[in-house]
Amino acid sequence: MWASGSASATDRPPRSFSENLHMLDARHVSEHLDEVRAQLARRSPDDAALLDGVAELAKKRRELVQKTEKLQMERNAASDGMAALAKSGDREAMQARREELKKLSDEVKRGETALSELEAAISEKLLGIPNVPHASVPDGKTDADNPVLRVVGEVPKFDFKPKAHWEIGEALGILDLDRAAKLSGARFSLLFGAGARLERALATFMLDLHTREHGYTEVYPPFMVKAEALRGTGNLPKFEADLFKTYRGDPNDKDALYLIPTAEVPVTNVHAGEIIEADELPIAYAAYSPCFRSEAGSYGRDVRGLIRQHQFDKVEIVRFCAPEDGPAQLELLTGHAENVLKRLGLAYRVVEHVTADLTFSSTKSYDLEVWLPSQEAYREISSCSWFGDFQARRAQIRYRPEPKGKPRLLHTLNGSGLAIGRTWLAILEQFQQKDGSVLVPEALRAFMGTERLVPAK
RNA sequence: GGAGAGGUGACCGAGUGGUCGAAGGUGCAUGAUUGGAAAUCAUGUGUGCGGGCAACCGUACCGAGGGUUCGAAUCCCUCCCUCUCCGCCA
DSSP states (O other), X not given: OOOOSOTHHHHSOOSSSOSSSOOOOHHHHHHSHHHHXXXXXXXXXXXXXXTTTHHHHHHHHHHHHXXXXXXXXXXXXXXXXXXXXXXXTOHHHHHHHHHHHHHHHHHHHHHHHHHHHHHHHHHHHHHTSOOOOOTTSOOOSSGGGOOEEEEESOOOOOSSOOOOHHHHHHHHTSBOHHHHHHHHOTTOOOBOHXXXXXXXXXXXXXXXXXXXXXXXXXXXXXXXXXXXXXHHHTOTTTTGGGSOBOOSSOTTOTTOOEEOSSTHHHHXXXXXXXXXXXXXXXXXXXXXXXXXXXXXXXXXXXXXXXXXXXXXXXEEEEEEEOGGGHHHHHHHHHHHHHHHHHHHTOOEXXXXXXXXXXXXXXXXXXXXXXXETTTTEEEEEEEEEEOTTHHHHHXXXXXXXXXXXXXXXXXXXXXXXXXXXXXXXXXXXXXXXXXXXXXXXXXXXXXXXXXXXXXXX
């Protein structure tokens, strides 16, 4: 099932970075240009074109590094000479030498400046290039090509026309989209009574399942983060328009914070810049958070109901592991997300993203799609992804394979476990009854204190 | 928000212009000693980049960014963060 990279992966291991291919660092790209181009072409021709110029820049950089370091070496040697002169107290000799060294020093500075500019240009280019698909990912042009891997649970049959969740929710008096719009505009929601309680129950239920049965450590992260954190996960620089940005006084504040689009961002960056010992892996975190998305470019889609909101709740599961464990960890994590649906008794299916449907940072992804009777369709409720070392490189998250060994980039994974708003609406739709009530899933009854939602009188 | 003190290697901590990638200690690793362990002694112990088959060599990094200087962990500027006291506050 898992084709392990392409043949050239083993031909010649790259010197400075991890051996796998899910990486876009300048050295790897310039040494395996055709191969990386072919991999990106599986996503789209446009993505492959993003590589243009990278190899040349990398080569230029190497030359400049060598030139500059040679100058630095000369300068350092000369400075040692000056130290000796200073000791001898020969002021005139020092003065003369100083003139000469000034020139050398200026040259060093020019080199250093040119080098840092070039490196900035390279990293700007690389930051805009998406991850390469894993060899096992099927080719495809749109999400319609995504293969269905399995269908789980029984799609409910109704002897009446099933209502949409917003109709059910409003009739029960637990959902009020009109008043939400009064407060905050379109794509916000307002829950009352059992509706609000259901939202809270789902968050608690999911966190309990992941922490007690799946071995995750619960994390409560900040809901606002720096641009740096978003760069680590791959949301920036390319997807700024999808985010809500906050500022204090100055709209152009360099240190402006962003509202998180998912807990993936703060939780993945928990270990940014760190070196983790091998015996600490895998690390597994589960976090509840609200998520904020501007939904730019989605006008006209899912305008009704709770499917697509500017603010929604989600429990996110995140894993850090050694590279060789990546594939197995993706299966494991996906299973954990699926368990939530199974425990709730919701009918769903699992699809795999084809190459063209992969998100920017992902090397392989599965979506869990829940059945929505009102739409007679499966809709995404969780996306489970393996990022290879793509995020780890951007956020500099490494581990030490051997106690004294060289650090290597680790692999990151995450998945929704699950999107709470969509779970909420799926429960209303799948468990709706002819009389307008909604059966509460067994697993939630203790939290909800009832087995049935009925209109508040 | 006001006043003050600080940010140095895994940790503690010295270092106010050249001999500092950085004393000393702790921790850790290896070896010696021991029946075994403790204690003791010796040696070693950061990361990135460039070169090299390698041993290794070079270079950069002492919160971040800029400046002064032939030369900056050390001097100057800006910013960030932490701590203490005061004020305010869920």
